[in-house]
Amino acid sequence: MTTTSTTTSTSTTAPRTAPGPKGAPLVGSLGPWRRNTAEFLLGLQRDYGEMVRMRLGPMTVHQVTDPEAVRRVLVENNANYVRGPLYEQFGVVMGKGLLTSDGDFWRGHRRAVQPVFLKNAVTDIVPNIVAATEEMLDEWEAKAARDEPVDLMTEMLRLTLVTLSRSLFAYDIKPASAVLKRIVDDVVEVMFRRGTPSEMLPSWLPTARKRKIDHIHRVFDKVVADVRENHARTGEGPLIALMEQAEDPATGEPWTDRQLRDELLTIYLAGHETTAVSLCWTLLSIANHPHVQDELDEEINGVLGGATPDADRAAELTYTRMVVDESLRMYPPIWIFPRAAVGPDTLGGYGIEAGSSILLSPLASHHNPRHWDNPVAFDPYRFTPQAVRERPRMAYLPFGAGPRQCVGNNMALLELRIIVAMINQRFRLNLVPGDLLQYGSPVISLRPLRDVMVRLRPRERRTGGASASRVGAPAAESACPYRPGDR
Ligand code: HEM
Known part of the structure; x- marks a missing residue:
């Protein structure tokens, strides 16, 4: 188990804010999120890239599909990322x-x-x-x-x-x-x-x-x-x-x-x-x-x-x-699973505030054109041992990764x-x-x-x-x- 650390960089300059949709006053991007979440998340990756910042009502949320940043959340600095409020819904039934x-x-x-x-x-x-x-x-x-x-x-x-x-x-x-x-x-x-x-x-x-x-x-x-x-x-x-x-x-x-x-x-x-x-x-x-x-x-x-x-x-x-x-x-x-940042961190060069939410999105990661050629084509040959070796491990996470x-x-x-x-x-x-x-x-x-x-x-x-x-x-x-x- 890795220990919590708060930054990936020794630089003293403040980390940048990740790009993302401006959203509407108060509700942020809740509208497009509710209309069709899958389409919305894929569109975010297409329009803003692998680190996207958005507001969903009062919450600041980052969609993270950059494989190195995914690794940091799920493996290297996993102790800094807990289940958080988005997982609380499960507890209603599962305890x-x-x-x-x-x-x-x-x-x-x-x-x-x-x-x-x-x-x-x-x-x-x-x-x-x-x-x-x-x-x-x-x-x-x-x-x-x-x-x-x-x-x-x-x-x-x-x-x-x-x-x-x-x-x-x-x-x-x-x-x-x-x-x-x-x-x-x-x-x-x-x-x-x-x-x-x-x-x-x-x-x-x-x-x-x-x-x-x-x-x-x-x-x-x-x-x-x-x-x-x-x-x-x-x-x-x-x-x-x-x-x-x-x-x-x-x-x-x-x-x-x-x-x-x-x-x-x-x-x-x-x-x-x-x-x-x-x-x-x-x-x-x-x-x-x-x-x-x-x-x-x-x-x-x-x-x-x-x-x-x-x-x-x-x-x-x-x-x-x-x-x-x-x-x-x-x-x-x-297709998505959340985390909440306990302390501040830097992911992919962008700042993450303590208390903000992270959205891991297998759906978006698996359609990321940087790692998947023609991602809408069904092609089992993407999974030959050699093809798997050549791709970043965290580009593919149907079962999540790391200790969880x-x-x-x-x-x-x-x-x-x-x-x-x-x-x-x-x-x-x-x-x-x-x-x-x-x-x-x-x-x-x-x-x-x-x-x-x-x-x-x-x-x-x-x-x-x-x-x-x-x-x-x-x-x-x-x-x-x-x-x-x-x-
Ligand atoms: C195709 C089938 C399955 C898929 C795609 C799937 C996907 C996932 C994913 C993505 C997570 C990680 C969630 C996170 O990190 O927040 C997870 C966790 C979990 N899955 Fe599965 N799962 C599958 C089948 C199963 C089966 C067969 C079982 C048990 C019989 C199971 C039990 C669990 C449990 C208990 C966790 C929580 C593990 C922990 O946090 O320690 N899943 N699953």
């Missing part, structure tokens, strides 16, 4: 857990859960990923026979929720998955649609929002109770086992019921929706790029034939991994690779005509504009080498109708 805490509390909890997420440990969950995916694909078989479209986002949410719950908590959540999908929608609503007069009333008054929060907690309290009871009976579930044994480093006491509830809720909420969104974008990108589909077929036929993946075979699916990486670049599920990097990144990447391969072995996806592949209005994660209904075509099995190799084929212009600058 105090890994996502929302800082300092010794965060460190103790991160150490406690980390072992199950290490690269060598996550391979234990492969049988769960495979079994849950097979169950889904069998259901798809029946739908395909009736030519019935599937709602891709709903399917992916259920699959990742079931996989996470069985893998980490040995708890079968499938029967409750429809209820939980509605609850996750409520979570998004109560965390982010604020600002009505009723929210200024005392917190003990039963407002509609408060009733919703109470309902969310009641549903999750039941899940937590079931997970704990199931673990007490069977001893199963690697993560719940660690949580039950965990101690508060300051007191030596076991985690309280409340701490365990908050952390379990954090893992459920942070772990399944992000992976589901990414699966959705990856499958849509494949369906819209026939040469990517062909090359994927060739790899999957060669490595797996008709067999289901195990951990070793999954590791051999290198092109599949490149496709997933490119999808996470074009469509990073966590996503604890579940190994698990998510393994799931994505295996599920994409298994779907591809059995089906091709046709977009239902008329559906658009557009960024929706992002709230927590960057979802497609609306429900994505896809029709499924059962695959004709190939016996290897049948498809034309397109190694190095030029990147096709993305079918995504979004183009920075178009709108």
Whole structure:
């Protein structure tokens, strides 16, 4: 862990103020931010560069996409940058857990859960990923026979929720998955649609929002109770086992019921929706790029034939991994995340005041033309080992970076690779005509504009080498109708 320092330069001259939009009196740039945040942030990078200063109401905010400045915030001087007020919304539902805490509390909890997420440990969950995916694909078989479209986002949410719950908590959540999908929608609503007069009333008054929060907690309290009871009976579930044994480093006491509830809720909420969104974008990108589909077929036929993946075979699916990486670049599920500066600092030569906010924006960083040639093109060959080596590491941050990097990144990447391969072995996806592949209005994660209904075509099995190799084929212009600058 690095220590807090307050400047990158020994110069005595006052650091410059970063360029940025003037904004309107009092509200600053809140108007364009609210109209279309994704478009606004991409426009800021295009118009002002990699360090942009803006006002959002009373807050001074810097969007930081200069890779060296990103490194300073997330790695070198990370102790100077805490979660801050923009993260407080998460605490309304998640309480105090890994996502929302800082300092010794965060460190103790991160150490406690980390072992199950290490690269060598996550391979234990492969049988769960495979079994849950097979169950889904069998259901798809029946739908395909009736030519019935599937709602891709709903399917992916259920699959990742079931996989996470069985893998980490040995708890079968499938029967409750429809209820939980509605609850996750409520979570998004109560965390982010604020600002009505009723929210200024005392917190003990039963407002509609408060009733919703109470309902969310009641549903999750039941899940937590079931997970704990199931673990007490069977001893199963690697993560719940660690949580039950965990101690508060300051007191030596076991985690309280409340701490365990908050952390379990954090893992459920942070772990399944992000992976589901990414699966959705990856499958849509494949369906819209026939040469990517062909090359994927060739790899999957060669490595797996008709067999289901195990951990070793999954590791051999290198092109599949490149496709997933490119999808996470074009469509990073966590498209922005904030920090608050504890003390003053200098980033990219510009001054940062204590108490001001920093916005890390994977969406803008991943479309930065200084590091990504033709960033709106979907091209998995951006992720050959050599291309990765030649690019600044902090130009790509779908999972964040530094000590607060996503604890579940190994698990998510393994799931994505295996599920994409298994779907591809059995089906091709046709977009239902008329559906658009557009960024929706992002709230927590960057979802497609609306429900994505896809029709499924059962695959004709190939016996290897049948498809034309397109190694190095030029990147096709993305079918995504979004183009920075178009709108
Ligand atoms: C494609 C899937 C995923 C994406 C894109 C993603 C993205 C991220 C990002 C960007 C952060 C850093 C936020 C920040 O620094 O402020 C983060 C943190 C976190 N993620 Fe993920 N995540 C994914 C999957 C998962 C999974 C599968 C789990 C758990 C099962 C998980 C649990 C967490 C937790 C607990 C944190 C907070 C870590 C800490 O601060 O110590 N995520 N995630």
